[in-house]
Amino acid sequence: MNDAFRMLFDQVNSGVVWVQRNGVVRYANKAAVQMTPVMLGQAMMDPVAERTVKAAGQDMLKLPFQFELTTQEAHPDVIRAVVIPAPVGQDLMVVLNNVSQERWYSQALENLIGYIDAEMAVPIETLTEKLPQAAQLLHSQGALGDIQTMLAEANALSTKLSKLHDLVEVFGESAIHRDERIMLPDLLKQSLNEVMPQAQARNVTIAVTGTDDDMPAVYGSMHWLSKAMSEYLEQSVRSAQPGGVIALTLQASGTRVLIRARNQGLFVSNHERRNAFVPFGVGDSTKPGDSRRGIGLALAQRILEQHGGSVRIEDEFDSVDFVMEIPAGAPVSQDAQLSVEQAQRYAHDMAQLMARSMARKTQGQTPASPAAPPSAKSPS
Amino acid sequence: MTQRILIVEDQPDICKLIRMTLEFSDFEIHEANDGESGLNMARAVSPHVMLLDVMMPGLLDGYQVCTRIKQDPAMKHIKVIMLTARGQASDLEAGQAAGADAYLVKPFSPLELIDRVEAMAALVA
Numbered sequence: 136m137n138d139a140f141r142m143l144f145d146q147v148n149s150g151v152v153w154v155q156r157n158g159v160v161r162y163a164n165k166a167a168v169q170m171t172p173v174m175l176g177q178a179m180m181d182p183v184a185e186r187t188v189k190a191a192g193q194d195m196l197k198l199p200f201q202f203e204l205t206t207q208e209a210h211p212d213v214i215r216a217v218v219i220p221a222p223v224g225q226d227l228m229v230v231l232n233n234v235s236q237e238r239w240y241s242q243a244l245e246n247l248i249g250y251i252d253a254e255m256a257v258p259i260e261t262l263t264e265k266l267p268q269a270a271q272l273l274h275s276q277g278a279l280g281d282i283q284t285m286l287a288e289a290n291a292l293s294t295k296l297s298k299l300h301d302l303v304e305v306f307g308e309s310a311i312h313r314d315e316r317i318m319l320p321d322l323l324k325q326s327l328n329e330v331m332p333q334a335q336a337r338n339v340t341i342a343v344t345g346t347d348d349d350m351p352a353v354y355g356s357m358h359w360l361s362k363a364m365s366e367y368l369e370q371s372v373r374s375a376q377p378g379g380v381i382a383l384t385l386q387a388s389g390t391r392v393l394i395r396a397r398n399q400g401l402f403v404s405n406h407e408r409r410n411a412f413v414p415f416g417v418g419d420s421t422k423p424g425d426s427r428r429g430i431g432l433a434l435a436q437r438i439l440e441q442h443g444g445s446v447r448i449e450d451e452f453d454s455v456d457f458v459m460e461i462p463a464g465a466p467v468s469q470d471a472q473l474s475v476e477q478a479q480r481y482a483h484d485m486a487q488l489m490a491r492s493m494a495r496k497t498q499g500q501t502p503a504s505p506a507a508p509p510s511a512k513s514p515s
Numbered sequence: 516m517t518q519r520i521l522i523v524e525d526q527p528d529i530c531k532l533i534r535m536t537l538e539f540s541d542f543e544i545h546e547a548n549d550g551e552s553g554l555n556m557a558r559a560v561s562p563h564v565m566l567l568d569v570m571m572p573g574l575l576d577g578y579q580v581c582t583r584i585k586q587d588p589a590m591k592h593i594k595v596i597m598l599t600a601r602g603q604a605s606d607l608e609a610g611q612a613a614g615a616d617a618y619l620v621k622p623f624s625p626l627e628l629i630d631r632v633e634a635m636a637a638l639v640a
């Protein structure tokens with residue numbers, strides 16, 4: 136095997152074992168050695184791997200051939216292995232990936248979500264409820280600088296923890312209640328009021344158009360869409376250049392409503408774009424010591440997804456647009472339970488409807504023939 | 516004279532049940548499955564009574580369709596009965612603000628529906 140291949144395989148995270156057709160190992164990278172025992176000049180030591188490679192070398196298997204190994208540990212990891220032809224010659228390669236490690240990361244994330252939801256929700260709510268009482272106490276006993284500072288810090292903590300909990304909640308199992316009628320201009324104005332201090336602090340002007348009365352209504356959770364809108368506006372303001380102008384437009388397009396925050400003269404790198412949608416990945420100031428001021432667009436994106444919408448970043452020649460898209464009107468869904476209940480009401484009243492129809496017929500009127508009720512869908 | 520009824524309802528099962536109920540009387544029935552087509556059909560057929568679902572996908576929901584009908588001199592005579600699964604006081608108020616003539620909460624009684632429609636149609640005729 137030449138040096139170029141060796142250098143390439145030493146850089147990858149997957150385990151790579153290069154074997155001759157008789158099963159003898161010619162090369163194994165570091166990742167492979169960590170996953171399964173191998174020695175150069177010998178067959179792979181794992182019996183399953185040895186048998187599989189020999190069978191492949193004898194053309195008994197169709198390549199690529201996938202199988203599983205386990206590590207030689209007290210709590211073994213599962214290794215997903217694939218036998219493929221080597222890029223040159225008649226040799227074979229076994230590519231190894233630790234599936235358990237991947238599962239560990241997803242499990243760890245689930246654990247984090249579960250922990251935050253279970254352990255932090257109540258303390259946050261308690262703190263939030265007690266803060267106004269602390270403020271009243273402050274007024275009655277005279278202003279003390281330390282208490283004021285503490286209060287401000289507690290408020291900041293409460294805000295951050297609440298956002299964290301919001302994120303956990305929307306990524307968790309709790310379904311978003313989705314039938315409140317929401318007029319987006321009203322929602323936008325409310326969120327603008329929240330984000331205005333941040334915009335003023337950065338000397339950013341927000342010019343709003345399209346908030347007329349003809350905008351379609353959207354249906355969903357006022358509580359969650361309000362949070363999504365605030366997060367989205369915060370991110371737009373955070374990304375704007377100090378002293379810049381954000382052109383915010385609200386527009387109905389097809390069956391959707393678009394909210395577009397255009398930052399003139401802004402450039403967003405792929406790195407920033409990617410990080411904007413990863414929880415906790417944005418908000419870092421370039422100045423050391425400045426705190427994170429948000430959790431990016433992950434919260435907004437998740438909430439919008441649960442409403443059938445989306446949040447995205449679009450590049451133009453000389454501007455960057457933060458675009459929020461929401462389906463206009465009610466969600467397209469068949470309320471099976473309601474259909475069943477309505478069919479039951481029809482069945483219940485049908486005898487009286489028929490009797491009424493017959494009575495009219497005898498009086499010389501002309502009723503139409505009744506039909507059988509449609510087969511309502513079962514609740515899913 | 517046969518009275519024209521327009522059903523604007525996005526759920527096919529519910530729409531069919533309404534049609535079946537109304538077929539016990541002598542109406543000319545039209546259907547639309549969203550707010551925009553409902554409004555266009557109202558202009559085209561000028562129904563005596565319109566049964567209008569509140570929550571529909573698209574650019575116009577039931578309240579907005581009702582508002583436009585009641586603001587249009589050519590259509591404001593149309594009697595509008597709102598149909599909805601939302602029966603809270605705020606929803607009823609929103610219906611009144613839009614100019615609705617009546618409000619039925621799903622699941623509704625077919626007998627009540629046909630009585631309401633006949634009464635409304637008699638007012639227009």
